[in-house]
Amino acid sequence: MLRRVAAQASTHYRRLLTASSPTSTPHVHFPFRQCSTSYTSNSNFVEHLEDSDSTFPSPSSTKISIDRSGLHNPSEHFHGPTSDSELVKHLKGIIKFRGGPITVAEYMEEVLTNPKAGFYINRDVFGAQGDFVTSPEVSQIFGEMIGVWVMCVWEQMGRPNKVNLVELGPGRGTLLADLLRGVSKFKNFTESVRIHMVECSPALRKVQYQSLKCEGEDGGDENEGKQVVSTMTCSPVSWHATMEEVPAGLPTIIIAHEFYDALPVHQFQRASNGWCEKMIDVDENSLFRFVLSPRPTPATLYLVKRSKWTETEETAKLSHIEICPKAMDLTQTIVKRIGSDGGAALIIDYGLNGIVSDSLQAIRKHKFVNILDNPGSADLSAYVDFAAVRHLAEEVSENVTVHGPITQSQFLGALGINFRVEALLENCTDEQADSLRTGYWRLVGEGEAPFWEGPDEHTPIGMGTRYLAMAIVNKEIGVPVPF
CATH class of the missing domain: 3.40.50.150 (Vaccinia Virus protein VP39)
Incomplete structure (x- = not known):
C-alpha cells in the first residue's frame, strides 16, 4: 500500500x-x-441531570455559582510544615480563601502553568x-x-x-x-x-x-x-x-x-445522586485529597453538551468521565x-x-x-x-x-x-x-x-x-x- x-x-x-x-x-x-489507563464501556450518561437547554443554557452565556456549603471546610491551621513548596502553599491558600475545594482543572492549570512555579514555566522538561x-x-x-x-x-x-x-x-x-x-x-x-x-x-x-x-x-x-x-x-x-x-x-x-x-480536565464521578464533579480539598492532616461536589458545578454544562454527542450505551458502565472545556x-x-x-x-x-x-x-x-x-x-x-x-x-x-x-x-x-x-x-x-x-x-x-x-x-x-x-x-x- x-x-x-x-x-x-x-x-x-x-x-x-x-x-x-x-x-x-x-x-x-x-x-x-x-x-x-483502562476503560470500561458505557453508562447512563447524565443521570439525575436535566437534558433541556432551558435548564442548562450554553456555557458561553451562563455563569453558575458553586454552592460549597456541603463540602468540607479545612480548619484554620492547615498550613502544615514550612517544608511545603511555594506552589503547595499557593494551592492551599486558594482553597482556604474560597472556603472550599477547587476543581481538578484548576489544580491542573496551576500545577502546569503557574507563573512562578508551574511545571512547564521555568525549566526544560x-x-x-x-x-x-x-x-x-x-x-x-x-x-x-x-x-x-x-x-x-x-x-x-x-x-x-x-x-x-x-x-x-x-x-x-x-x-x-x-x-x-x-x-x-x-x-x-x-x-x-x-x-x-x-x-x-x-x-x-x-x-x-x-x-x-x-x-x-x-x-x-x-x-x-x-x-x-x-x-x-x-x-x-x-x-x-x-x-x-x-x-x-x-x-x-x-x-x-x-x-x-x-x-486541564474536569473529572466527574458517578454517585448515588448522579454525576458529581471531583474536587481537590485539604484534609485535617494538611494533605490534598479528592472530594465530590454535592451539586451541579459550572463544568456540568460541558458534561451535558458532551452527552448530546454520545449514545447512552457508550457510557452505561462508566463510573468516571473527563471533560475538557479548554479543548x-x-x-x-x-x-x-x-x-x-x-x-x-x-x-x-x-x-x-x-x-x-x-x-x-x-x-x-x-x-x-x-x-x-x-x-x-x-x-x-x-x-x-x-x-x-x-x-x-x-x-x-x-x-x-x-x-x-x-x-x-x-x-x-x-x-x-x-x-x-x-x-x-x-x-x-x-x-x-x-x-x-x-x-x-x-x-x-x-x-x-x-x-x-x-x-x-x-x-x-x-x-x-x-x-x-x-x-x-x-x-x-x-x-x-x-x-
Missing part, C-alpha cells in the same frame, strides 16, 4: 523524502509518555534529563514527515505566497527545527512561511529560539509578538501566549502535537480561523475516538506518580477526546471538514516514513542506523520491539497505535493527505 501511495505522490514529495541526510547526532531515545520524551525527541524523521504533510497541504491550498505556520506548545522546538531542515531546499514554500510559536514558558521560548537558529531580538516575554528570523530558512518567527494572538488574515496551517493532552474552546478558535482565513490543522496526541473515562496521570522522571504528590514536580496529562473535537468542529463552521482520527502508524506510513528511513540508512554509521531503527519502531510500532537486544528497561515501546492523528481543514482544500 505504501509503495502505491508513494508512487502517486508529487515530485516535490519524493525529493523531500530523500533530500536531507541524518543529523550528525541523532535524537536521543528514551521512554516517552506512556499511558496505562523534555528529553533524557527531563520527565518525558515526545515523538520529535525520538527521531528526526517525525518532524520531517510533518514537513511532508505541511507542504502537501500548502500545495492543495494553491501555493499561497504567504501562509502562517503555527505550532501550539512547541516544547524545545525540535519538531519545527526538523521540519524546516527537511523543507529548506523548497524556496517557494520557505519564502511563503511565517512561523508562529504559541508558548507560555519563557524558559522554553529561549530553547526554541536556539533550536530554530534564530537571529535578531531574543524571543522572550518582553518581545512577545515581535519577529526574529530563523536562519534555517530565513523565515520570520514570532512568539505568542495564545492562539488568539496569532495575526489573522492569512491562510494558516496549525500543528498541535501533544498539546491537547496538557489542557472545546481551543477547537472553536482553530475552526473559526480556518473557516474564515483558509488552511488546516493537524492534531496528534494520545487519546480515544470516544468519551474518556479516568485517564488523568502524573509523570515524573519517566515514571508514574500520584497526581496529588508534590504538585509542580510532575507532568499532568489526560487522554484527548477526539470524538468531542470532531463533533464541535462540525458544529462551529460549515466551511471546514474533519478527517480521522487514524493511528499515528497509518498517518506516518502513508506519508512515506518507510522510504525516508531507507534513504537515511544508506548514508549513516552503524550507531546511527541502530538509532534510526529504534526511533522508527517507537513512532510506528506496537508494543515491545522484537529486534531489541539491549537491557530490558530500555526496550523500545511502539506508540504507533496509541497516538492518533486528526485533520481539520477548510473545505476548499478537499481531502488532505493521507486521509
